[in-house]
Amino acid sequence: MKLIPCIEMLYKAEHPGFTDRFRAAQADGFDAVDMWLWRDKPMDAVADAVAETGVQVFSLCADPRASLVNPAEHAAVLAAVRDTVPVARRVNGQLKGAGAPARIILASGFAMPGVAEAEQRANIVAVLREAARIAADGGVELLLEPVHMVIGGHLMAVHQVRQGLDLVEAVDHPALRLLADVYHGAVSGETFAQAFADRTGLVAHVQVADFEGRHEPGTGALDWSGLLPLLRQRGYTGSIGLEYLPTLPIDQSLALTRRTLGL
Template structure:
């Protein structure tokens, strides 16, 4: 498995300039990077850095973020995805990441599930027609007592299966999953074909794998047993200088060397 790095959090030794961080990632042997929202990014400079370093932009977040669980937001969701598609195509098919939005108080769970599936069917059709890819990311977050509607890998996979499109896959974030006490192995068992990408960080603290309580040997064994061959995205806040942080993550994940 190869590594991808969240360029907004990693390679900070190169400074605040994202293009410089991309070059640093390439020099360290990391061939894919990821970023969050795209509208505030220096896209021309990023594109030049990617080209010069031989690094690929693996993914970015659809911007602005809107709720998949609320039908009142669906037009805005689709408009944001339509805006993101040219960016995905510009950057060699970088995947477009969406999250569900928060649960809606007083609305039956099935209604919210159906709303997410309905809008993602339309969004996936847009992506498929354009030759691009969407990733649904379960996110653990609580605001005002409301959790994100999709905050576990299991529910995310249920939704990806219901949408049933080759243009939609799950971004399985091990950090967010662990926040819900979800067991990764059972969550992905028999459904790894629906997983497009995996991201990692340890809990608590969201730092390098190996700094917290997650059993990374168990995580990596579960992924291998299910046949995952994709990249592992490093989406954590480093506690060490660039080289040492990358080395520590590789060792914890059993990907050293």
């Protein structure tokens, strides 16, 4: 399993310039990185950095974010996916015929008070089916990410890996897979075994950070000794994303992470 640093967090202290983080990742032996939103980034310069270094963008977020739960925002969701498809392909290297499929991340948005859970779930499934069709037509893959976030007393509708897997199964489209974030799972109270169960074939990316604090693995309360053996046992052969806030200089942080994960 290869490691993929999220350059929104890693390398940020050492390299305030976003594109410089591609060069730093290359120097550390990485061939791909994760990023978040793209409209606030110098995407021409990002594409140049990808071409220069060979470090591709493994995943980025549909931009702008919009709610999968609220049908009033579904047009915005689909427009964001359409707009993000060519951007994702450009910085992934697909336009030159290289690399794995570009991946676009979607989160559910916040649950709607007073709306039945079954109705909210149906809303999510409906828009994801259309979004997956758009993604497939564009040659990219969507990643649904369960996120445990509470703002103003409102929790994200999809905040557990189990929920996300249920939705991916319900949509039943090859262009939709799950991004399983171990940190958000821990905030939700899921164990590794509960989170992944026997459905790792639906998971295309796993991101890690320790709990609490969202720092590098080995700095918190989670027992990491079983994660990779569990994933391997259940057939996961994908990547491990490093989406954490470093507490150490980057070389020491990466060394601690590798020791803790056993990679």
